[in-house]
Amino acid sequence: MNGPESIFYKLLLKKISGTLTEEEKWLLADLLKAYPAFSEAYETVQWLWNEAEVTSLERPREQSNKLLEQHLQRLQDEGLLPEGEEVPVPGTAGRVKKRRYYLLGAGMLLTICLAAWWLLQRQTGEIFIQEERYPNMVMTRPGSRTKLILPDGSTVWLNASSKLTYGDDFLEKERRVQLDGEAFFDVVKNEGKPFIINTAIMDVKVLGTSLNVRAYAGDKKAEAVLVKGKIDIQVKRRPQEHYLLSAYEKLSVAADPDIHPKKQLTISNVEVVGKDSVIAETAWVDNELVFTGEPLGELAGRMERWFDLRIKVRGERLQHFKMTGAFKDESPEEALKAISLITGCRYQLKDHAAVLYDE
Amino acid sequence: MYNLQGVKELYDRICLKSDLDAYRQLFQLMENPLIAFIRALVGAEEVAEELYSDLFVKIWARRHALPLTAHPRNYIYTMARNLALDHLKKERHLQSIEFNEINTLLVQDQAPTPEEQVISKEMVRKIEGAINVLPARCRLIFKMVKEDGFKHKEVAALLGISVNTVEVQMSIALKKVAASVKFKTLV
Numbered sequence: 001m002n003g004p005e006s007i008f009y010k011l012l013l014k015k016i017s018g019t020l021t022e023e024e025k026w027l028l029a030d031l032l033k034a035y036p037a038f039s040e041a042y043e044t045v046q047w048l049w050n051e052a053e054v055t056s057l058e059r060p061r062e063q064s065n066k067l068l069e070q071h072l073q074r075l076q077d078e079g080l081l082p083e084g085e086e087v088p089v090p091g092t093a094g095r096v097k098k099r100r101y102y103l104l105g106a107g108m109l110l111t112i113c114l115a116a117w118w119l120l121q122r123q124t125g126e127i128f129i130q131e132e133r134y135p136n137m138v139m140t141r142p143g144s145r146t147k148l149i150l151p152d153g154s155t156v157w158l159n160a161s162s163k164l165t166y167g168d169d170f171l172e173k174e175r176r177v178q179l180d181g182e183a184f185f186d187v188v189k190n191e192g193k194p195f196i197i198n199t200a201i202m203d204v205k206v207l208g209t210s211l212n213v214r215a216y217a218g219d220k221k222a223e224a225v226l227v228k229g230k231i232d233i234q235v236k237r238r239p240q241e242h243y244l245l246s247a248y249e250k251l252s253v254a255a256d257p258d259i260h261p262k263k264q265l266t267i268s269n270v271e272v273v274g275k276d277s278v279i280a281e282t283a284w285v286d287n288e289l290v291f292t293g294e295p296l297g298e299l300a301g302r303m304e305r306w307f308d309l310r311i312k313v314r315g316e317r318l319q320h321f322k323m324t325g326a327f328k329d330e331s332p333e334e335a336l337k338a339i340s341l342i343t344g345c346r347y348q349l350k351d352h353a354a355v356l357y358d359e
Numbered sequence: 360m361y362n363l364q365g366v367k368e369l370y371d372r373i374c375l376k377s378d379l380d381a382y383r384q385l386f387q388l389m390e391n392p393l394i395a396f397i398r399a400l401v402g403a404e405e406v407a408e409e410l411y412s413d414l415f416v417k418i419w420a421r422r423h424a425l426p427l428t429a430h431p432r433n434y435i436y437t438m439a440r441n442l443a444l445d446h447l448k449k450e451r452h453l454q455s456i457e458f459n460e461i462n463t464l465l466v467q468d469q470a471p472t473p474e475e476q477v478i479s480k481e482m483v484r485k486i487e488g489a490i491n492v493l494p495a496r497c498r499l500i501f502k503m504v505k506e507d508g509f510k511h512k513e514v515a516a517l518l519g520i521s522v523n524t525v526e527v528q529m530s531i532a533l534k535k536v537a538a539s540v541k542f543k544t545l546v
Contacts, residue, residue: 017511
């Protein structure tokens with residue numbers, strides 16, 4: 001194709017790319033004079049190039065944040081992040097740790113920010129309301145635990161390999177957090193603003209209480225244990241039912257929906273151990289891993305997170321061996337030795353990986 | 360349009376200072392256009408996301424060995440292109456690139472007030488429609504030139520085609536766009 005139209009588009013393309021030579025400029029002008037029909041095309045393309053913006057449909061913000069988060073986790077898993085580097089996450093996360101140091105100065109700063117925000121909001125109307133809300137996120141690595149204070153004053157102890165997120169609208173209508181992993185909550189009373197914990201399997205609604213929620217993705221079951229107060233639990237699989245829990249009761253939900261109905265969901269009283277009324281489920285808050293009649297197969301999962309180890313339990317007998325006891329200052333080696341003494345099995349430990357096996 | 364200066368600054372901070380914050384910013388800055396680019400080559404969004412993550416693992420792992428080029432964006436796109444081709448060879452035993460659909464392109468008049476707009480909303484919609492029904496390869500080339508601001512030479516190198524092909528495809532795109540609003544003179 002070498003007609004005037006094709007020459008015209010070649011020149012037009014050069015024009016918008018800024019590569020038109022002096023000679024070609026005249027040629028283009030001549031063409032436009034000779035063929036008035038081209039002038040409309042010329043104007044449309046000029047408009048598109050100079051006055052219009054072409055943008056791709058953006059990927060949803062949640063998808064973007066998730067991708068970055070997974071990516072940073074991957075870097076960490078592959079040992080590419082420098083030692084001591086927190087997993088940085090979008091939004092205000094990564095700053096969460098600093099927040100504790102600056103807590104004293106925060107009060108005044110917050111007042112200033114609020115005043116500035118109020119002034120700005122008055123001027124710009126609803127712009128602020130439409131803005132994306134970034135989630136705040138705190139993550140713990142295997143083998144480490146952390147404590148944080150939420151904006152409402154509630155305290156959360158986050159166990160190993162866990163993730164807690166909450167939006168910037170926390171405290172607006174209700175206090176809502178998302179949990180993947182295990183956390184102990186000491187919730188400040190505020191009747192008007194229920195405290196809601198969303199997990200993959202269940203939602204827990206509280207008014208003011210202390211409770212422990214364990215809901216690790218990939219675990220066989222999710223649990224909520226209440227220490228004081230009252231909570232209302234809704235299991236996502238059974239949306240029409242509510243479970244009310246009283247102090248020292250535990251609700252346990254199987255992750256696998258296909259398990260026998262009778263084994264799917266249980267409410268039981270938790271055992272209080274010793275004179276200090278220690279509850280196995282919440283002892284981790286005091287840096288103690290306590291277990292009562294727990295099958296070794298399940299305990300191994302908790303030990304993996306506790307000690308940052310990979311533990312394989314070989315054989316049915318060992319998997320179901322019921323363990324009772326506690327670890328506090330024990331090293332991984334000492335803990336494994338204790339297990340081998342109690343169960344009569346052997347163990348091997350090498351580079352953060354352990355195997356328990358019968359001979 | 361791409362913030363090329365921004366890409367260059369972040370890239371340098373990553374290479375010279377191992378700046379993790381710059382790395383995070385670059386990851387988010389390039390995510391939309393680069394995942395769109397990779398997806399145009401490999402087809403599926405999930406695969407594109409994975410390859411994008413692979414790409415950034417490489418960038419971080421090799422940050423001390425990356426070339427301090429004046430055009431880091433081209434370098435990063437080339438890395439992405441190679442990862443996509445490796446993937447295609449491994450997964451589908453393909454030796455050449457097939458072009459897949461990219462996301463819808465949106466056209467917006469940048470004129471600040473309605474009075475300054477020389478073209479009606481109706482016409483903008485028609486132009487947008489014309490762009491989005493261009494054949495996959497043509498639309499990708501158009502996007503890379505107009506939205507991402509790549510030079511014809513750069514598009515040709517990245518897609519493994521000749522500069523002439525890029526220009527022919529661009530002419531086709533412009534012709535279709537112009538034709539979409541031609542009716543105006545008839546009315």
